[in-house]
Every structure is written in structure tokens, then in C-alpha cells.
Amino acid sequence: MCRLAMKTASVPFSPFSVISAMEAMKEGYDGSGLGLLLRGVSFADYKYQTGDPILSGIAHTDAALHRLNAFMEAKGYTLKYDHEFNVQPSLIEATDRHKYLVRVYRLPESFKELSQRQIDERLMLTRLALRADGEKHGGDLTAFSFWPNVAMIKEVGWPLEIGQALGLDDHRITSRVCMAQGRQNTNYGINLYACHPFFIQGIGTMTNGENTAFVPIREYLTGMHYPGYIGYQSDSEVFAHILHYVTRRLELPLQAYKHVITPLKTDELANHPQGAFLKGLRDVCRRMIIDGPNCVMGSLPDETTIMVMDTKKMRPATIGGKPGEWALASEICGVDAMIPERDKSLDFQPMRENTVIVPPSRQEYTIWSQFDQFPLPQAA
Amino acid sequence: MVSIRSISSTPSSLTYHDLPWIVAHREDRCTLCGRCTSVCPTEAIYLAYRRQRMPKLDILQKKRGSEYRTFVGIRQRTDLDHRCIGCGMCSMVCPNEAIGPQVNPNDERARFHSYQKGDAWKRGGRRNDRASLLDQISFNRISMLTDPALDAGRHEFHMNTLLGRVLPPEEYIRRQAKGEWIPPVREIFPFIIGSMSFGALSPNMWLGLLQGVAYCNEVLGIPVVMCTGEGGCPPWVLKSPFLKYIVLQIASGYFGWDEIIRAIPEMQCDPAAIEIKYGQGAKPGDGGLLMWFKVSKLIARLRGVPEGVDLPSPPVHQTLYSIEESVMKMIQTMSMAWNFRVPVYPKISGSTSAKSVLNNLVRNPYASALLIDGIDGGTGAAYNISMDATGHPIASNVRDCYLDLVAQGKQNEIPIFAAGGIGKNGNPVQNGMALIMLGASGVHMGKYIMQSAAGCLGSEKNRCNVCNLGICPKGITSQNPKLYRRLDPDQVAQRVVDVFLGLRTEIKKVMAPLGRSQSLPIGMSDALGISDKDVADRLQIKYIC
Ligand code: SF4
Ligand code: SF4
Numbered sequence: 001m002c003r004l005a006m007k008t009a010s011v012p013f014s015p016f017s018v019i020s021a022m023e024a025m026k027e028g029y030d031g032s033g034l035g036l037l038l039r040g041v042s043f044a045d046y047k048y049q050t051g052d053p054i055l056s057g058i059a060h061t062d063a064a065l066h067r068l069n070a071f072m073e074a075k076g077y078t079l080k081y082d083h084e085f086n087v088q089p090s091l092i093e094a095t096d097r098h099k100y101l102v103r104v105y106r107l108p109e110s111f112k113e114l115s116q117r118q119i120d121e122r123l124m125l126t127r128l129a130l131r132a133d134g135e136k137h138g139g140d141l142t143a144f145s146f147w148p149n150v151a152m153i154k155e156v157g158w159p160l161e162i163g164q165a166l167g168l169d170d171h172r173i174t175s176r177v178c179m180a181q182g183r184q185n186t187n188y189g190i191n192l193y194a195c196h197p198f199f200i201q202g203i204g205t206m207t208n209g210e211n212t213a214f215v216p217i218r219e220y221l222t223g224m225h226y227p228g229y230i231g232y233q234s235d236s237e238v239f240a241h242i243l244h245y246v247t248r249r250l251e252l253p254l255q256a257y258k259h260v261i262t263p264l265k266t267d268e269l270a271n272h273p274q275g276a277f278l279k280g281l282r283d284v285c286r287r288m289i290i291d292g293p294n295c296v297m298g299s300l301p302d303e304t305t306i307m308v309m310d311t312k313k314m315r316p317a318t319i320g321g322k323p324g325e326w327a328l329a330s331e332i333c334g335v336d337a338m339i340p341e342r343d344k345s346l347d348f349q350p351m352r353e354n355t356v357i358v359p360p361s362r363q364e365y366t367i368w369s370q371f372d373q374f375p376l377p378q379a380a
Numbered sequence: 381m382v383s384i385r386s387i388s389s390t391p392s393s394l395t396y397h398d399l400p401w402i403v404a405h406r407e408d409r410c411t412l413c414g415r416c417t418s419v420c421p422t423e424a425i426y427l428a429y430r431r432q433r434m435p436k437l438d439i440l441q442k443k444r445g446s447e448y449r450t451f452v453g454i455r456q457r458t459d460l461d462h463r464c465i466g467c468g469m470c471s472m473v474c475p476n477e478a479i480g481p482q483v484n485p486n487d488e489r490a491r492f493h494s495y496q497k498g499d500a501w502k503r504g505g506r507r508n509d510r511a512s513l514l515d516q517i518s519f520n521r522i523s524m525l526t527d528p529a530l531d532a533g534r535h536e537f538h539m540n541t542l543l544g545r546v547l548p549p550e551e552y553i554r555r556q557a558k559g560e561w562i563p564p565v566r567e568i569f570p571f572i573i574g575s576m577s578f579g580a581l582s583p584n585m586w587l588g589l590l591q592g593v594a595y596c597n598e599v600l601g602i603p604v605v606m607c608t609g610e611g612g613c614p615p616w617v618l619k620s621p622f623l624k625y626i627v628l629q630i631a632s633g634y635f636g637w638d639e640i641i642r643a644i645p646e647m648q649c650d651p652a653a654i655e656i657k658y659g660q661g662a663k664p665g666d667g668g669l670l671m672w673f674k675v676s677k678l679i680a681r682l683r684g685v686p687e688g689v690d691l692p693s694p695p696v697h698q699t700l701y702s703i704e705e706s707v708m709k710m711i712q713t714m715s716m717a718w719n720f721r722v723p724v725y726p727k728i729s730g731s732t733s734a735k736s737v738l739n740n741l742v743r744n745p746y747a748s749a750l751l752i753d754g755i756d757g758g759t760g761a762a763y764n765i766s767m768d769a770t771g772h773p774i775a776s777n778v779r780d781c782y783l784d785l786v787a788q789g790k791q792n793e794i795p796i797f798a799a800g801g802i803g804k805n806g807n808p809v810q811n812g813m814a815l816i817m818l819g820a821s822g823v824h825m826g827k828y829i830m831q832s833a834a835g836c837l838g839s840e841k842n843r844c845n846v847c848n849l850g851i852c853p854k855g856i857t858s859q860n861p862k863l864y865r866r867l868d869p870d871q872v873a874q875r876v877v878d879v880f881l882g883l884r885t886e887i888k889k890v891m892a893p894l895g896r897s898q899s900l901p902i903g904m905s906d907a908l909g910i911s912d913k914d915v916a917d918r919l920q921i922k923y924i925c
Contacts (some may be wrong), residue, residue, distance in 0.1 A: 099557040212523050212895035216903040223789025250549055262898060265538065266567055277556060283542055283565050284552040287792045312535065312897060 002196070002208040003182040004317065006297050006333045008305045009325035010362050012042050012174035015153075017338060019163040021329060022182050024337035033183030033231045034159040037197040037204045039299055040176030046081040046283040048104060053077075053123055055103045055236055056191070057130065057143040060096040062299045064140040067133060068101075075126060076108025082117070083151075086167030093157045096140075100166065102151045123147055124201050126230050131193075135347040142192050145199045149301070151175070152204075154195040156183075177299050181206040194233035198240035201228065202301035208292030208330050209310065212239065220287035221245070241295050243286050247300070253375045254306060255368050258355045260285040261296070262311045264370055274374045297328055303360040311352040319356050328356070346361035390494070398489035400842055401466035401481040404453040409478035412452055416479050421592065421851040424464040425479075430457045434502040437741060442815040451636040454479065460493060466843040470852040494764065501764045502671075504847025504857065505838040506827055507662070507756050508768070512804055513775050513915065514811035517864065520924060521907040523895025531756045532888040537897045538602060539887050541570040541822045543653055544723040545748045546793050563748065564723050568654055568864065569604045570900055571812055571883050573628050573876075574799050574824030575655060575727070577609030578636075579670050579679045579691075580760035580847070582702045582864035584872070585834055585856045590617065591738035592833065592876020595624045602880050605652040606822065610668045610693060612636015618643040623651050629727075631716065632667045633693030635683040641717070650722045654714045658696075658703065658737075659729030660755030661774070663766035667693030671761050673850030676859035683705055704740050707747070715746045723748030730754040730772030730800060737739035738781050742790050749795045751824060752777055756801025760857060761848030762767060774800040775818060779919050782903060783817020795821030803828030809886035817904045818919060830856055834867060869909075 004352040005021040007013065015036055022034070042048055055072075059065040073077070081104040089097070111119050111236050127146035134141030144152035151173065155162045157181040159182050163169060181196035196206035211217070214235035226249075229241050239261070246257050263282035269275040282289075292310030295317045298303045309316055319328045320342050327338035333371050335347065350356050353370040396402050403425055417425050434447040458462060464481050471480035494501035523530075544565030547555065555562055573593065578586050589606055596602040601623075610631035617623060618640060628651045630637055633739070670679070672689040680687040697706050707726055714724040725748040728737055734752055741747035754774025759767065778798045785791040798820040802811045804827065812823040831837035834856045837844040847857035855867035891897060894907050901907065909924035910916050916923035 047763075210523060210895060212521075213899065213901070213904065215906040216901070219786045219903060220791065222790070223786050223791065225789060245549075250553055251551070265536075266540075279566075280552055280556065280562060283546050284549040284792070286542065286546070286899065287902075291896050291898045291901075310898075312530075 002330075003334065004180070004206055004208050004295065004297055004330040006299070006305060006328040007325065007338050008177045008180045008299070008303065008358055008362060010176065011324070012040065012176050013178070014168065014171040014174050014176045015180070016163055016169045016171065018178045018180045019159050019245055019336035021327070021334040022159040022180055025182075025329065025331040025334040033195050034154070034162045035181045035183065035195040035206065036153040036199050037145075037174065037179040037199065037206075037299065038175035038177070039149055039204070040303055041149055041151050042174050043081065043083060044172040045172075046083075046104070048081070048356065051148050052080060052104050052106055053146050054151050055101055055105060055127075055130075056150070057141065057144065058097055058103045059099045059101060060140040060142070061098050064134065064137065065099055068130065068141060071130065071133065072105065076110060077105040077126075080104045080106050082323070083173060084251055088165045088167070090338065091157075091161050091165035092155065094155070100153065102153075120201055127228055128230070130226055137151045147199070147202050150199070150202065150204070152197070152199060152263045154192045156192070177303055177305060179204060179206055179297065179299060181208075191233045193231055196234070196236055198234070198237045200240055200244045201248060203240060203244045203247070203298065204234075205240040205296055205298035207239050207294050207296050211235040211238065211290050211292065211293050212295060213273075213289060213291035217242075217288055217290065236294075239290070239294070240298070243298055245288070254300070254304065254357060255355060255374055256281070257306070257379070258308050259374070260288050261290045261308070263289060263354075264353075267361050268371070272371060278374060295330060305358045307350060307356040309350045309352060309354060316349040316351060318347055318349050319358075319365055320344060326358050326362060392460075392493045394458045394460070394490055394493065396458055397484065397486055399458065399463045400484055400488050400490060401464040402484050403454070403456040403464050403470070404480055404482050406478045407451070407453055409476040410454065411476060411713045413475065415475070416454070417854065419469045419473045420461050421467060421469065421846060422465055422852040424457050424462050425454050425470065426457065427452050435639070436502035453740050458813050460490060460496060463490065463616040465846055466841075467837045467853050468843070469837070476592065502761055502848055503764060503767070503845045504760050504849075505845030506758045506767070506804065506840055507801075508840055508845070509756070510805060510840045512756070512801060513773065514801065514814050515805055515807055516912065517810070517908055517910050517921070519813070519817075519890055519894060519907050520909040520922060522893045529662070530892040530893040530895060532885070535892065535897050537888050537891055539570060539884070539891065539898050539900050540567045541902070542566070542795060542798075543568050543725075543749055543822070544795075545746070546795070548793065561720060563746070564721050567603060568652065568822070569602050569880070570816060570822035571604070571808065571880070572627075572797070572818045572822055573604065573606035573762055573829050574825045574826035575607035575609035575627075575657070575780065575863060576826050576830070577611035577629075577668070577670070577675060577760070578613060578682065579611040579859075580609060580857055582852070582855055582858050582867065583678065584867040584869045586614070588795025588834065588867065588869035588872025589876060590622060590625075590827070591873035592880075594622050595873060595877050596880050597625055600877070600881070602821040602884060604880055607655055610657060611670070611679070612616070612637055614682065615639055616644060617920070619646050619648065621648050623647060625650040626651050627655050629655040629657055630710070631693055632697045633691065635685070635691065635693070638684050639682060645715065650718055653723040653725065654718075655723065655751065656707075656710050656714065656726045658706075658726050659730045659731070659753065660727070660759060661753030661771050662759035663757055663762035664729035664731065664771050665695050666762060667695045668764055669693070669761040669848070671850070674857075674859045679859055704739065705836070707737070707740060708744055710746060711746045720746075725751060727751040727753060730774055730777040732772060732783055734772070734777050735784050738784065738794065738796070741794055744787065747794065749797055749821070750781070751797040751799060752781065753824075754798070756804055757799055771800075774798050774815065776918055778820050779818045783920070786903070791819070797822050797824060799824035799826075803832075809883055809890060813890045813901075814908060817901055817908050818921075819903045819905070821900075821902055829876070829879070832879045834872050839867040
């Protein structure tokens with residue numbers, strides 16, 4: 001079973017502290033990879049300006065790097081900062097890692113006339129174009145994310161070693177939110193895109209578990225013919241896309257996510273204050289009902305973080321911490337490693353009907369139950 | 381030239397060796413009680429005097445000779461109208477196991493004489509083909525990677541399906557906000573009792589089914605629905621609270637719809653749905669057929685016709701110009717009759733052209749579903765040629781239609797229901813779940829319900845299958861009170877309940893190992909495998925060996 005760790009804090013911290021939590025949770029798990037999503041990024045060597053898109057990925061060859069540069073230039077993006085990792089290649093299993101990319105760009109001048117939604121669309125299409133270009137050239141270019149405030153790293157190997165190999169322990173890159181997932185080797189060596197967290201337009205999720213409804217959900221999302229709904233090297237990628245669909249395309253509140261992926265039963269909805277609306281929502285979104293067990297952790301562009309449990313997850317994840325910093329992990333020892341000094345009696349393990357939401361203020365977390373009133377005026 | 385009359389052999393003369401079933405009678409056990417002859421639906425057997433030679437050898441007189449004795453024995457008639465149909469009722473009533481039908485292992489010469497009196501052979505029942513592709517599909521994607529596997533006995537399983545037009549999520553939210561019409565959707569059990577008309581079925585059978593369905597819904601919480609077939613619905617049902625478990629069918633004869641329309645103001649609840657029949661898997665291109673034997677006084681009243689006349693429905697809905705126009709107008713009219721509160725969907729026979737009907741429905745905002753009935757479907761009465769050789773197998777038909785919807789991203793909007801041969805060899809859940817994983821939202825079963833709930837004697841080896849003649853030996857498909865009183869509605873209801881409880885358990889036993897419990901695994905084709913490469917490729921499922 002994969003291990004999940006996520007920390008969110010008002011003061012930026014090094015991802016290495018989260019990687020240490022992965023180490024604490026290593027028992028019973030054959031760490032075969034690491035995926036990191038950093039949000040609210042700051043660099044020791046560069047004053048990052050919020051709003052500039054950051055490209056994360058790997059150029060596996062020099063040729064790929066050149067193509068990337070030419071492409072971005074042609075699109076009008078200007079390179080502002082190129083983060084150099086202190087790489088120790090000997091610690092990395094793979095040999096084709098020419099350059100790890102975390103690069104800050106400036107938006108093209110022409111974007112000034114575009115609405116925010118249009119810009120968001122362009123950023124996604126740029127990432128997809130880079131991904132497609134890499135795939136066309138034998139996979140020599142991997143693009144994980146291209147979005148303001150977000151940096152991503154994915155690599156095969158033992159999480160702690162990867163952290164050391166990329167010099168993350170030098171704390172030159174920090175963030176206010178860090179999501180980390182240790183990949184179980186079911187996908188080992190197949191494809192870096194199969195590695196959690198998954199990202200689309202500012203939304204990132206990671207999961208542990210198995211999604212047995214994957215194929216019908218993939219078919220449904222693919223059938224929407226939305227450019228970003230591609231990939232699906234992992235059965236968990238659909239969780240990110242569903243969260244994207246629910247919050248960005250249906251423009252429903254975050255709480256709706258739980259109602260879409262694991263809706264209540266008919267008799268439960270009959271007693272719900274907005275049962276009629278939610279029953280309809282369940283029907284129209286029926287093809288996105290996941291079948292776990294799964295624990296989904298996610299973060300959103302405004303730095304809200306969430307944790308949702310499948311109705312039949314037997315081994316719940318835990319949230320713990322204190323005002324200003326919260327840790328969420330699949331195992332309680334992961335929370336201990338991230339925030340040892342905390343009132344443990346305030347720890348919480350969400351069960352079948354719960355969504356845990358840590359708002360950007362990070363003063364407290366809210367436990368929202370599916371049986372509660374649903375925050376949508378029109379549905380009342 | 382004058383033919384020789386002394387040998388009584390006409391072109392259609394048959395002996396019992398030429399018939400599909402041969403009656404084996406053991407004279408040594410027979411007590412001449414006569415039960416078999418009185419129960420035989422075709423009067424295939426009769427008591428007859430026979431003479432038996434008793435060889436006699438007188439040793440002292442060195443003389444041979446014979447004596448004869450006369451006895452009463454059972455004889456089998458050999459004309460086609462009185463052929464043995466293998467129903468086995470004779471052995472069922474025989475107190476001494478003295479009689480029973482046996483399959484004729486020889487050639488059946490009788491087939492060559494099926495054209496009689498200027499007509500071709502008709503029968504009821506099934507296709508008489510034991511082969512079932514659905515029986516070969518197995519469920520192979522066993523979930524064992526993560527948390528404890530599911531326990532069919534302990535976990536909660538969501539296995540209901542939706543019948544009704546489902547909006548795209550964006551449109552649903554828009555309409556909710558504006559307070560606009562949201563199409564009606566029913567949450568039902570995915571195994572549906574398929575259309576069998578009041579007319580085809582006896583009153584006792586119908587009552588038994590309805591009682592069983594009501595019990596499933598009201599006591600067990602299994603939302604089973606059943607479809608009336610063409611021919612309306614008894615008035616007391618129309619005005620009862622049980623109507624909500626009933627899908628009313630309208631077909632090209634419009635039989636029974638006077639009663640239904642007139643009853644609308646008095647209905648306590650809406651019907652589950654309206655099914656518009658355009659075609660039937662067992663006899664594509666043919667309308668319904670209720671042969672005159674079955675048009676009793678009650679049926680005549682319900683259907684608004686004289687007693688004792690053949691009731692053939694036209695093959696197409698009259699007065700309408702094309703299926704597109706027909707589907708559009710009828711769906712709209714029917715929706716309007718219940719003020720857009722009842723799902724309305726067409727039923728068509730399996731066909732390579734099913735996709736075009738489907739795409740038509742996709743564009744019709746009132747169309748609620750599509751039911752496709754495959755070649756293995758059953759019927760109350762049809763020509764042999766229609767049943768045996770006309771139609772399309774259900775599996776690839778459903779799969780093609782589903783994948784077509786997937787390509788358009790519409791698979792959640794128009795549910796596809798499948799029928800035709802589900803449970804034909806007694807494996808309804810294997811067959812039904814395979815179709816569901818190929819993309820169906822649910823399945824309709826008729827013959828299986830008759831066999832399992834009422835003890836229908838028919839089989840794919842051409843046993844019985846005289847449902848068209850009104851002589852059903854079990855009283856399932858007869859309007860003759862002498863026959864249908866053999867069937868106790870309470871016992872049928874009990875069996876319906878047993879069957880649906882069993883189906884529910886087996887569905888769990890399929891879903892649990894696949895790691896599915898949150899929703900019916902519609903389209904979960906990654907779970908399916910078959911050891912036939914060509915079929916696997918055609919259906920886009922796994923080839924296993
Ligand atoms: S099997 Fe049926 S049809 Fe044949 S003789 Fe017996 S009762 Fe008559
Ligand atoms: S038992 Fe009745 S319903 Fe069954 S095949 Fe015979 S005639 Fe038809």
C-alpha cells in the first residue's frame with residue numbers, strides 16, 4: 001500500500017521534512033518512487049513572484065531541452081529562473097535524467113488581454129503540448145506541471161534517497177504545502193506519469209488504494225473530450241480529474257467532491273436536507289463513483305487542502321497539528337514525524353462520510369460530514 | 381394413376397421414430413389409471429387395445445403354435461398436431477414411473493412436414509439452441525492489491541441501476557438553478573422481469589408475478605420491476621399502488637391502451653416506465669401475435685376485441701412514416717400523457733442497425749433508455765424461421781452501442797438495457813453481469829422467470845414450447861381456467877422472491893471479488909475474459925486461456 005504524507009503550514013518549510021515522514025512510514029511498504037507537489041513555493045536563490053508559471057518536469061536528453069527552449073520561446077514565455085538541483089546522479093537509479101526542470105517563466109505579453117480562465121486553459125495546453133512532444137520523441141521530455149506557485153518532482157527509487165539525490169536537504173526550495181506519495185511498485189519503471197500526485201490546472205491529488213471502477217471512469221472522462229483528461233497510466237489519476245471537473249467545470253463547492261465520488265445511499269439521501277438535489281447529482285455523476293478502498297488527499301490553487309475517505313476504507317488516514325501547521329498522513333507515525341509537537345487528542349481520522357478541509361488560513365481544520373447541509377444556495 | 385390404398389402412407393405419414401420425442405411406456409408398470417392421457421396437452425397418447433402374441437410350444441405333440449392375448453396399452457399419435465412435445469407431464473403425474481418422453485436420437489423427419497395447410501410452423505417459447513456465448517464469459521479481474529477484499533456476506537453493496545434519461549452534469553446543475561424540468565429517473569434492480577403480456581400469460585401467472593414483485597419491493601427492499609408486454613394491464617392493477625412496479629408496454633396493436641388511458645385519472649401512482657415496442661428479439665420484423673386459442677372473454681374485454689379471434693399486431697406502428705418520426709412522436713406523446721413524470725423508452729430487436737436508433741435517441745431529450753432484445757429472446761408465438769434464424773445476438777450488439785455512446789461521452793445519459801437469452805441455461809447472473817460489464821445498465825428476463833418461478837417446462841431442446849396454443853400444461857401461458865388453475869399464484873410469488881434473493885446474493889458474489897460495491901459495474905469490461913480470441917477482440921475484452 002502506498003504511503004501518503006501532506007503538510008500545510010503558513011510558514012514555508014522544506015519538502016525534506018515530509019520526505020522524512022515517508023521514511024517513518026516505511027514499514028510494510030516497498031518504496032519504489034517518490035512524487036512531490038510543492039505549492040506556495042519559494043526559492044532561496046530567487047525571489048519568486050506569485051503568478052508566474054513554474055514548469056516542472058524532466059528533460060531526459062539535451063535535444064529535448066533544446067526543443068523545450070525553442071518551444072517555450074516560440075510561445076512567448078520568457079525564462080526568469082532555472083532552479084539548479086544539487087544532483088547526485090549516483091543515487092538515482094535511472095540513467096536518462098539529463099536535467100530536472102523547475103523553471104519560472106513570465107507569461108507572454110499577449111496574455112494580458114485574456115481572461116483568467118483563458119490563461120488557465122493556455123497553461124494547461126502548453127503543458128500538454130510539451131508532454132506530447134516528449135511522447136513523440138520516445139519519451140525524452142516529461143512535463144509534470146506548468147502552473148503558478150506549483151512545483152513537482154517525480155522519480156523512481158527510495159523516497160529518502162531521491163530527496164538526497166536531488167539535494168532537497170539543502171532547503172533551497174521550500175513551500176507552504178507539500179504533498180508526497182511513495183509509489184508502490186505496481187507501476188515500477190513503467191512511466192513517471194503513473195506516479196502520484198496527479199496534477200491538472202492547479203489541482204493536485206494523491207491516493208492510496210485501488211480504484212476498481214477505473215476503466216468505466218476513464219471512459220467517461222475521456223468521452224468528455226476535454227484536452228486535460230488524458231493519461232491514466234494510473235487508476236488514481238481520475239481522482240484529480242474528477243476534483244477538477246467538480247470544482248472548476250461544474251463550479252460546485254469542494255464538499256460536492258465527496259458526494260460525487262462516494263455518494264450517499266438512496267435512503268440516506270431521503271433524510272438529507274438537500275436529498276433531492278444530491279440524488280440528482282449522484283445520478284448525473286454516476287459514472288464517476290469510485291470504488292475503493294481509497295484515501296484521497298488533495299490541494300487546490302488557493303492552498304486549501306482536503307482529505308476524503310472512500311466509504312469502505314478500513315485503514316483511515318490521520319490529520320493532526322496545530323494552528324498554522326497541519327500534517328495529513330496515511331499512517332499516524334507519518335503525522336508524528338511531520339509535527340511531533342502537537343496535542344494528539346485533536347488528531348482526527350475521517351471515516352466513511354467525512355471530508356477534512358484545511359482552509360488557507362490554516363487556523364483549524366473542518367470536518368464536514370456528507371450528512372450535513374450542503375453549501376449550495378440553489379440546492380436548498 | 382390411382383395410388384395403392386392398402387399401404388396407408390401419405391407424404392406426411394410419420395411414425396413415432398420420426399418425431400422429436402418418443403414416448404417410452406412400460407407396460408409392466410402401468411396400472412391403466414389414465415392420468416397421463418388426461419394430462420397430456422397435445423393428446424399425444426391414448427389408450428388402445430392391443431394384441432400380443434404368446435408363442436406356445438407343445439413338446440409332446442411336437443407342434444408349434446401361438447396364442448394371443450388382448451390388453452390395453454398406451455399408444456403415441458404420430459400426426460403433427462398430436463405429436464409428443466416432450467413436456468414430461470405424463471411422467472409427472474404417473475404414480476408408477478411407467479411413462480415418459482425421450483429425445484429421438486434419430487433424424488427428425490417431422491421437420492420436413494412443418495408446412496401444413498398452407499401455413500408455416502409456429503411455436504412459442506425459445507430458439508432451441510443451447511449454445512450461449514454469455515455462458516463462456518468469466519470475471520477475471522480479481523481485486524487483491526490493497527485493503528482487505530470485500531466480503532459478499534458482510535459488506536453493503538449498491539447494485540441498483542437507473543432507468544431514465546440522465547442529464548449531463550452541467551445541464552442538470554443549470555436546470556436545477558433555473559427550476560426547469562429534470563427528466564424522471566427510476567432506481568431499479570438491474571434484473572427486470574421482461575415483457576410478457578396479460579394474454580400471453582395466464583391470470584394466475586400474472587398475479588403470482590405481481591405479488592412476488594410487490595413483496596420484493598415492499599418487504600425486502602429489492603426494487604424489482606416487471607413489464608406488461610402488449611395487451612394492457614388489468615384495471616385493478618392500473619388503479620392500485622402496485623402500478624409503480626410496472627412498466628406498461630405499448631406495441632403496434634395498441635391493445636389494452638383504451639383501458640390504460642381511461643384509467644389515468646384514477647391512478648394512485650405513476651407506472652415505473654412506458655416501453656414502446658418496435659421489435660422483439662425472437663421475431664424481428666413481426667408484431668405481437670396472440671393466437672385465437674388464448675383470446676378468452678377476459679382478454680377480449682381487456683383488449684377491446686371479440687373473443688376467439690387471432691390478434692396479430694402489425695409489424696410496425698401504423699400511421700407513422702419512419703422510425704425516427706415514430707420514436708419522436710410516441711415518446712413525446714407518452715411522456716405528455718403522464719406530464720413528463722414517467723420514463724419512456726423504446727424496445728427494439730437486436731440488429732446491426734441498432735446504433736442508428738440509439739443515436740436518434742441521444743438527440744431526443746425525452747428518450748429515457750434503449751432496450752435491445754437479442755436473437756435468443758423468447759416469445760408467446762412466432763414462426764419457426766423468425767425464432768430460429770432472424771435477429772442479432774445480444775452481446776456484440778450491446779457492446780457496439782455502448783462503445784458508440786462512450787465515444788460521444790453519452791454513456792450515462794441513455795441507459796442501454798439488454799434482453800435475449802439471459803439465463804437460458806440457468807445462469808442468469810453470469811449472463812446478466814457479463815452484459816452489464818459490456819455496457820448494459822440492466823437486463824430483462826422472461827423465459828428464465830417462467831422457468832424458475834413457475835416451473836415452465838420449456839427447454840432449448842425444443843421441449844414443450846406450445847405457449848402459443850393455449851394448452852400450456854403448467855397453466856403459465858393459457859387462458860383456460862382448467863389449466864391455469866394448476867398454477868397457484870402464491871407459490872409463484874414465493875418463487876419470484878426466492879429467485880430475486882438468489883440473484884441478489886449471486887450479484888454480490890460477482891461484485892465482491894472484483895472489488896466493486898459502490899455502484900453496479902456497468903462497462904467494467906476490464907473484468908471480463910473469454911477463451912475465444914475472436915470474440916475477445918470483437919467485444920474488446922480479455923482473451924484468457
Ligand atoms: S411428454 Fe407431454 S406431450 Fe409427451 S406424452 Fe407425455 S404429456 Fe404428452
Ligand atoms: S410449460 Fe407452458 S410456458 Fe413453458 S414452454 Fe410449455 S407451454 Fe410454454
